[in-house]
Amino acid sequence: MTDVAVIGVQWGDEGKGKIVDWLSARADVVVRFQGGHNAGHTLVIDGKVLKLSLLPSGVVRPGRLGVIGSGVVVDPFALLAEIARVEEEGVRIGPDNLVVAENASLILPVHAELDAMREGATTGVRIGTTKRGIGPAYEDRAGRRAIRAVDLLHADSLAAKVENLIVHHNALRRGHGAAEVDAAALTAKLKEVAPKIAPFVKPVWRILDAARKAGKRILFEGAQGVLLDVDHGTYPYVTSSNTVAGQAATGSGLGPRAVGYVLGIVKAYTTRVGEGPFPTELNDAIGDRIGERGREFGTVTGRKRRCGWFDAALVRQSLKIAGVDGVALTKLDVLDGFDELKVCVGYDVGGARYDYLPAGLDAQRAVRPVYETIEGWKGSTVGARSWAELPAEAVKYVRRIEELIERPVALVSTSPERDDVILMKDPFGV
Numbered sequence: 001m002t003d004v005a006v007i008g009v010q011w012g013d014e015g016k017g018k019i020v021d022w023l024s025a026r027a028d029v030v031v032r033f034q035g036g037h038n039a040g041h042t043l044v045i046d047g048k049v050l051k052l053s054l055l056p057s058g059v060v061r062p063g064r065l066g067v068i069g070s071g072v073v074v075d076p077f078a079l080l081a082e083i084a085r086v087e088e089e090g091v092r093i094g095p096d097n098l099v100v101a102e103n104a105s106l107i108l109p110v111h112a113e114l115d116a117m118r119e120g121a122t123t124g125v126r127i128g129t130t131k132r133g134i135g136p137a138y139e140d141r142a143g144r145r146a147i148r149a150v151d152l153l154h155a156d157s158l159a160a161k162v163e164n165l166i167v168h169h170n171a172l173r174r175g176h177g178a179a180e181v182d183a184a185a186l187t188a189k190l191k192e193v194a195p196k197i198a199p200f201v202k203p204v205w206r207i208l209d210a211a212r213k214a215g216k217r218i219l220f221e222g223a224q225g226v227l228l229d230v231d232h233g234t235y236p237y238v239t240s241s242n243t244v245a246g247q248a249a250t251g252s253g254l255g256p257r258a259v260g261y262v263l264g265i266v267k268a269y270t271t272r273v274g275e276g277p278f279p280t281e282l283n284d285a286i287g288d289r290i291g292e293r294g295r296e297f298g299t300v301t302g303r304k305r306r307c308g309w310f311d312a313a314l315v316r317q318s319l320k321i322a323g324v325d326g327v328a329l330t331k332l333d334v335l336d337g338f339d340e341l342k343v344c345v346g347y348d349v350g351g352a353r354y355d356y357l358p359a360g361l362d363a364q365r366a367v368r369p370v371y372e373t374i375e376g377w378k379g380s381t382v383g384a385r386s387w388a389e390l391p392a393e394a395v396k397y398v399r400r401i402e403e404l405i406e407r408p409v410a411l412v413s414t415s416p417e418r419d420d421v422i423l424m425k426d427p428f429g430v
């Protein structure tokens, strides 16, 4: 059992793209199993930057099969735009190296519009979403009125399905004071795009089953992070999918033993985009310094990411919830040059001590982090590829984090570049 799932452990943007790209050298198939084009995964290969949203990061390596599983919500227009964009960068995409699950639900323009209407409304909770229509698309999937990829292959029955969906959306749109949508026009738009998407649409469960039988190595690529999980995250300030490793099985169509090793991606400090509680957030010069050194601006929306100290209590909790075996600690280099670093080891709530973040928004907003101070380091860790290249204090920081989070650090990442990685334990076991 060597198949590996990579998941984010904090609030997303931990550096999953870089690590998946690095690991895909050892994999045959790379599978996205949840989320959609709210994800922004950055790869840097010999100085060249490539940003992927829907496409599995493995597609950049020749000979790898990229799979968009049934747990993903797929915007067909965004998918074609992304394929065109990466092809301009020299990455060839075709039905031989990309498949989309027949049973994946589609994101349509009505979803992004509804997402934006809700975010712009003066009533209701503003989540700070990416406005890509992720939440509304998952709602329609659970509401059993979604249009799925396979529906694009059946032109005759498409109109009735779109009609059924649009009746629902027009009621919502009237409530928001927005113009109604014409179902026939949307059907025509989908029929236009269908021939371009159809060659990719296949029974992913069969392809993955065959890949397993043939001894191929499968790498599952998570999007977002455990703290954005719809069940386990800081609800309601979360995304609308399960981001934990168990979703790799559900969102691809392989059984619960699909994953042999779960690699959690953990940033050496903490960031968050959008609204919601963030106990170790730094609204000061230190937060600004981390944000500047780490270039913490959203890949998808360009928004400034909120920055703060490493929260070991929250990471420990996330690792347990998600079933993580080992960790890739990323962006260690961003912490170069600090005299001292702080790490949150628990919380104080009105004099009571917690070693985890309690559920419930009121409690999550009330917690005060309890910090441990760790000595910083003077030298540079940028681009280090072995322990020996790290200053002693940086090694101590990693070791202390390892103790606090109760999981081993398998990899350390020291720059955005593909190969700037310190390897302790190969997740594929080779």
Ligand code: GDP
Binding pocket: 008, 012, 013, 014, 015, 016, 017, 018, 039, 040, 041, 042, 043, 044, 293, 294, 295, 299, 330, 331, 332, 333, 334, 413, 414, 415, 416
């Ligand atoms: P993802 O969503 O988890 O794939 O992460 P993003 O790509 O949204 O954000 C991570 C950012 O950090 C990207 O700009 C990466 O190029 C960059 N990055 C990844 N690993 C490292 C690292 O070890 N050091 C530094 N300085 N940057 C990194």
Ligand code: IMO
Binding pocket: 008, 011, 012, 013, 014, 038, 039, 040, 041, 127, 128, 129, 130, 131, 132, 133, 134, 135, 222, 223, 224, 225, 228, 237, 238, 239, 240, 273, 274, 275, 299
């Ligand atoms: P990657 O895969 C960071 C956040 C949004 C918002 C909340 C809900 O690059 O790590 P949504 O559009 O999903 O309904 O927004 O989730 N969010 C992310 N934050 N990284 C991401 O993806 C994110 N995807 C969604 O900012 O707070």
Ligand code: MG
Binding pocket: 012, 013, 014, 039, 040, 041, 042, 299
């Ligand atoms: Mg990202």
